[in-house]
Amino acid sequence: MLDPQVFGEALMIIADPSVWYQVAIGVLIGITVGAIPGLSTSAGMALALPATLMLPTGAAFGLIIGVYKGSTFGGSISAITFATPGTAGAAMTSLDGYPLMRQGKGKKALQTALYSSVTSDVVTDLMTMLVAPMIAVVALSFGPGERTALIVLAFMLIGTLAHESPVKGLLAAALGMVLGIIGVDPVAQASRLTFGFYWLREGIDIIPLMIGMFAVSTMLLQLTEFTGGGKVAQKASEVIKSVTEGLKFGEFRKTFKSIGLGIGVGSICGVLPGLGSTAASMLAYTLAKRLSKNSAEFGKGSLEGIAAAEAGNNATVGPTLIPLLAFGVPGSTPAALIGGALMLKGLTPSPMLFETHASMVLALLLILLLANFVNLILSSVVFPVYARVGQLPQQILVPIVLLLAIVGTYAYRSNPYDVLIMFIIGIIGFLMKVYEYPIPPLVLAFILTPLLEQSLRRSLVITRGDILAAFSSPLSLTMLIAAVIVFFLSFKFSSKMEAVSAEIKQDEPDNKEVK
Amino acid sequence: MRIGRVYISPDRVSGIVIALFALWLLYISYTADWAFQETRDGLSVGFFPRITNMITIGLALLVIIFPAQTYPEKLAKLTPKGLMQAATGFLFAILFFVLLQNFGFFYAAFPCLAGGMYLMGVRPWYFSLLYGAVATGAVFGLFYLLGFPLPGIN
Structure with a gap:
């Protein structure tokens, strides 16, 4: 039952104009990041993370959630206008969005993407607001043994689902664990694996890790692939020409079924650790195509296709916070970054948060909802302009992003070693990308490792070192068995996943001849 | 990568590098002065680093034994x-x-x-x-x- 006092306090937090202001800035930054191919949602959120430290808690939530919402939609702008998805989650949107663009119906496609994104966002955010506190009540009954088993299961899901090769995904997660244990032992306060460097005593901070992994590594990779010149310059005139024909309500109504499917599929993918928005939009699109009466239109400029992909993509945004808020276990990179912002504000994600800082959690959820309306208004106004932002050439983009990465990492606590760590992590991230190791499992494992260690050690203390007794409860056993099943099933399905991804690569507009 | 007549696939190269790195860390977590320092909960400071590095080595070995059949696209494009x-x-x-x-x-x-x-x-x-x-x-x-x-x- 919602406590009126808590609700009142949460309303007081979001009534602060600085919250609205930061949400608006966040959405604009997010749309920019999303619209520029090569900059991911995670990179944008990671670059915004240091700024949250300087802001009041409500405004900090506003900024980071604004970036998340804005970039999730922003990815569809370049997907539709240039057939180049700004974010991975928007890849399916380009299948129908770009053909519509070529037919001179770019505005219709962009509006379908925006309205289906916001509809899906609002519904799933409300669902998150209802479900997260209920699950947190259940999570409160979890002991350290159950929590350890849950984290092991999350590791297994994140590692195996993030990549076609489950072993490489799990190995990336293991590397995240290695990075996560550097620093002081939580019980003995003794330094471990610091290689004699005093500045590693406090461990690796989340900001240099996130910025290094997502922003620096991406820019280094872009530099290796840089050949000079912008390839999409001639398409600006098409963008301007295509923003004339808008979406009619009758047309939008026909997409309701696809949006519903997207919401269903996306919210499930959002809750499950490791799946994320790319899988959600892919599954929603495939399902909508199978169930549609106009399935032949899919891939040629179907509004239903855009609606399904975008609704599926955005439906993950709210539900991905459920495992974070209810169990303290982030199930996706954006959730981990929001968890990072919470930690920077002294709010460690756990089910206890609903009791100790109930108004803050409610304010976070209300901001999640509020950001949709800000996104709707701002995106409607700015998308014709942002369609051209996606054309920003690499010659300008790369130096700016590298500069933002360095300033953001250094300025938040004026520690030069943070920049050094960011550079090292950037190189590791670059090598991981080159050798095709997924980055999200590493980041999520890095964040979960202290929690895992704490829970495992507590459970061993309770059972006096008896590891079997620590996991003897039916719930722990079930989760551990599920983890083992996931491990073995992932090998069975990995070859199928490779085949599906190859098929999708073939379907991508870049690989199709556009008439 | 080719050493003499032996071809080592990129997955194997990455697996070997990671395994060697984890092996070095495992060595540190057995030999450093903090490795067997007892903590209040009865475990040693090196307990968790040892487990983590063993898992990493195990998984790196799996990558070495079962490498992907495809050549990484981005590595192929690297000049x-x-x-x-x-x-x-x-x-x-x-x-x-x-x-x-x-x-x-x-x-x-x-x-x-x-x-x-x-x-x-x-x-x-x-x-x-x-x-x-x-x-x-x-x-x-x-x-x-x-x-x-x-x-x-x-």
Whole structure:
């Protein structure tokens, strides 16, 4: 039952104009990041993370959630206008969005993407607001043994689902664990694996890790692939020409079924650790195509296709916070970054948060909802302009992003070693990308490792070192068995996943001849 | 990678590097002075690092034994010229950081942005200066709007 006092306090937090202001800035930054191919949602959120430290808690939530919402939609702008998805989650949107663009119906496609994104966002955010506190009540009954088993299961899901090769995904997660244990032992306060460097005593901070992994590594990779010149310059005139024909309500109504499917599929993918928005939009699109009466239109400029992909993509945004808020276990990179912002504000994600800082959690959820309306208004106004932002050439983009990465990492606590760590992590991230190791499992494992260690050690203390007794409860056993099943099933399905991804690569507009 | 007549696939190379790294860390977590220091909960400080590194070695061995059948696309596209470009960009980033620490934001950002853009091919040269100035102003404006203090600016 919602406590009126808590609700009142949460309303007081979001009534602060600085919250609205930061949400608006966040959405604009997010749309920019999303619209520029090569900059991911995670990179944008990671670059915004240091700024949250300087802001009041409500405004900090506003900024980071604004970036998340804005970039999730922003990815569809370049997907539709240039057939180049700004974010991975928007890849399916380009299948129908770009053909519509070529037919001179770019505005219709962009509006379908925006309205289906916001509809899906609002519904799933409300669902998150209802479900997260209920699950947190259940999570409160979890002991350290159950929590350890849950984290092991999350590791297994994140590692195996993030990549076609489950072993490489799990190995990336293991590397995240290695990075996560550097620093002081939580019980003995003794330094471990610091290689004699005093500045590693406090461990690796989340900001240099996130910025290094997502922003620096991406820019280094872009530099290796840089050949000079912008390839999409001639398409600006098409963008301007295509923003004339808008979406009619009758047309939008026909997409309701696809949006519903997207919401269903996306919210499930959002809750499950490791799946994320790319899988959600892919599954929603495939399902909508199978169930549609106009399935032949899919891939040629179907509004239903855009609606399904975008609704599926955005439906993950709210539900991905459920495992974070209810169990303290982030199930996706954006959730981990929001968890990072919470930690920077002294709010460690756990089910206890609903009791100790109930108004803050409610304010976070209300901001999640509020950001949709800000996104709707701002995106409607700015998308014709942002369609051209996606054309920003690499010659300008790369130096700016590298500069933002360095300033953001250094300025938040004026520690030069943070920049050094960011550079090292950037190189590791670059090598991981080159050798095709997924980055999200590493980041999520890095964040979960202290929690895992704490829970495992507590459970061993309770059972006096008896590891079997620590996991003897039916719930722990079930989760551990599920983890083992996931491990073995992932090998069975990995070859199928490779085949599906190859098929999708073939379907991508870049690989199709556009008439 | 080819050593003599033996071809080692990229997955195996990465697996070997990770396994060796984890092996080194495992060695440290057995031999360092903190490795067997007892804690209040009865475990040693090295307990968790040892488990973590053993898991890493195990998984790296799996990658070595069962490497992917495909060659990584991005690795295939990697050229010496591309690596040089990345290295130059990286050095430029380090130069920017040194200037930032010693001279503050404006004196570091403008020359590095303009220089970086020129190196990446923005022509004619005065366009690099113009874009560099606009980008410096935009970044400053963004951080100002976010209330984020920049080095060298009060």
